[in-house]
Amino acid sequence: MTRVAVTGGAGFLGWHVRVLMRALGLPDPVLVSRADLADPDALAARLDGADRVLHLAGVNRGDPAEVADGNARLAAALARGLARCAAPPPTVVYANSVQAGNGTPYGDGKALAATTLADAGVDLVDVRLPNLYGEHGRPFYNSVVATFCRLLADGSRPEVHEDRELDLVHVTDAAAHLLGAPADGGWDARMPALRLGVRELAGRLAGYADVYRRGELPPLPDRHAVRLFNTYRSHCFPHHYPLPLPRHADPRGELTEVVKSHGGQGQTFCSSSHPGVVRGEHFHLAKVERFAVVRGSAEIALRRVGHDEVVRFAVSGDRPVVVDMPTMWVHKITNVGADELLTLFWTNEVFDPARPDTYRETVEAERVATAVAAR
Structure with missing residues (x-):
C-alpha cells in the first residue's frame, strides 16, 4: 500500500488515520475535500492511481433529513468520481457503522451509502464501526466520551439522564483496522471493545479528573484505562499546564x-x-x-x-x-x-x-x- 486517498481526513477518525500513517512510516495520504466530492472530474483526478480509498466523510449530527441524505449523497459523489478514473483504486474501505440499517435517519443513510459503493464496481470493504473514542474528539458531536471529558476539563460534571451499555473502541484501533496495519504496534486492528454503562463511564472519567486536578496519576491497570485517561488529558491541553x-x-x-x-x-x-x-x-x-x-x-x-x-x-x-x-x-x-x-x-x-x-x-x-x- 503506497498511495492512499482519504475522504473526511480532517475529521476525528481521519486525523487519527493520518497520525497512524505517520507512525507506520507511510506517505501522507491524498486528502479528498468536500469541494473535491462536489466536482466529479476534480475528484477523479485526486483518486486516479490510488491503491486504496478510505471513505470516512459523513454526517453524524443535525437535521434528520440532512443526516440521512448527507451520508448517501457523499457516497454517490464518491461513486461518480470513481467511474471517471482512468485507473480507479481497486479497493474502497468504507467507515460504516454498527447502526447501519437500524431504522434511524443516520443508520438508514449509512446503509444506503454502503449499497451505493457496493454498486460502484470496486472491491468494497464495509467496516461496521462501533462507538469510537479517543484524543481530540469533538464534544457534543463525535462521542459521549468527548462530551464528558470536555465538561470535566471545564470544571463541570456530566449528567446522565439515560443509562445504557456502550461498546467503546479506541479510534487508533479503528484506524489500524481500516488501514490493515500489521499487529506489531501499540494498536490492535481487531478493535477490542470496552463495554460499560454511560453512568459508569461518567464516574470513571470524573475519578480521573478529580485525581488529576491534584497533579496525581489515576490507576491505569489496562490499555483502555490508559486510552480513556489520554482522551481526558487531550481536553485539558494546553490550558491546564504546567x-x-x-x-x-x-x-x-x-x-x-x-x-x-x-x-x-x-x-x-x-x-x-x-x-x-x-x-x-x-x-x-x-x-x-x-x-x-x-x-x-x-x-x-x-x-x-x-x-x-x-x-x-x-x-x-x-x-x-x-x-x-x-x-x-x-x-x-x-x-x-x-x-x-x-x-x-x-x-x-x-x-x-x-x-x-x-x-x-x-x-x-x-x-x-x-x-x-x-x-
Whole structure:
C-alpha cells in the first residue's frame, strides 16, 4: 500500500488515520475535500492511481433529513468520481457503522451509502464501526466520551439522564483496522471493545479528573484505562499546564513531590543536558510521559501531529512544575540556560525496545508559535 486517498481526513477518525500513517512510516495520504466530492472530474483526478480509498466523510449530527441524505449523497459523489478514473483504486474501505440499517435517519443513510459503493464496481470493504473514542474528539458531536471529558476539563460534571451499555473502541484501533496495519504496534486492528454503562463511564472519567486536578496519576491497570485517561488529558491541553508540584520545606532544605501514582506500573529516569542540548523530537500514540525540570532552565515545545501551531512552556528548577506530554503531539525539551539541565521523566509503562511507542518527528518548521508561560 503506497498511495492512499482519504475522504473526511480532517475529521476525528481521519486525523487519527493520518497520525497512524505517520507512525507506520507511510506517505501522507491524498486528502479528498468536500469541494473535491462536489466536482466529479476534480475528484477523479485526486483518486486516479490510488491503491486504496478510505471513505470516512459523513454526517453524524443535525437535521434528520440532512443526516440521512448527507451520508448517501457523499457516497454517490464518491461513486461518480470513481467511474471517471482512468485507473480507479481497486479497493474502497468504507467507515460504516454498527447502526447501519437500524431504522434511524443516520443508520438508514449509512446503509444506503454502503449499497451505493457496493454498486460502484470496486472491491468494497464495509467496516461496521462501533462507538469510537479517543484524543481530540469533538464534544457534543463525535462521542459521549468527548462530551464528558470536555465538561470535566471545564470544571463541570456530566449528567446522565439515560443509562445504557456502550461498546467503546479506541479510534487508533479503528484506524489500524481500516488501514490493515500489521499487529506489531501499540494498536490492535481487531478493535477490542470496552463495554460499560454511560453512568459508569461518567464516574470513571470524573475519578480521573478529580485525581488529576491534584497533579496525581489515576490507576491505569489496562490499555483502555490508559486510552480513556489520554482522551481526558487531550481536553485539558494546553490550558491546564504546567501543573504545580507540592513542595515541603524545613531547615534542611526542600522536598518536591513529582509523581504520585494511584496504581499501575511505571518507570522513572532522569537526564542531564548541556546548554543548547535538545531531547525528544518524537510523539507517542499511547504512552503517558511526564517532564519535570529540577535544576536549570528549559523550554518544552509541543505540536499536534498534522498541525502547525507550536505550544511552548518556559520551565525552571527554581519553581518546579510538571508538563505531561499529550499523546499524538510531537515534543522536545531544550536547555536554554547557561548551566546544566537536570530533568526527571516518568512514564506509565516500563520501556520495551520491541514496542517503544516512539515515532520520530520534529517540532519545528511551523508557521505559528504560541507561548504559554509557566504558572
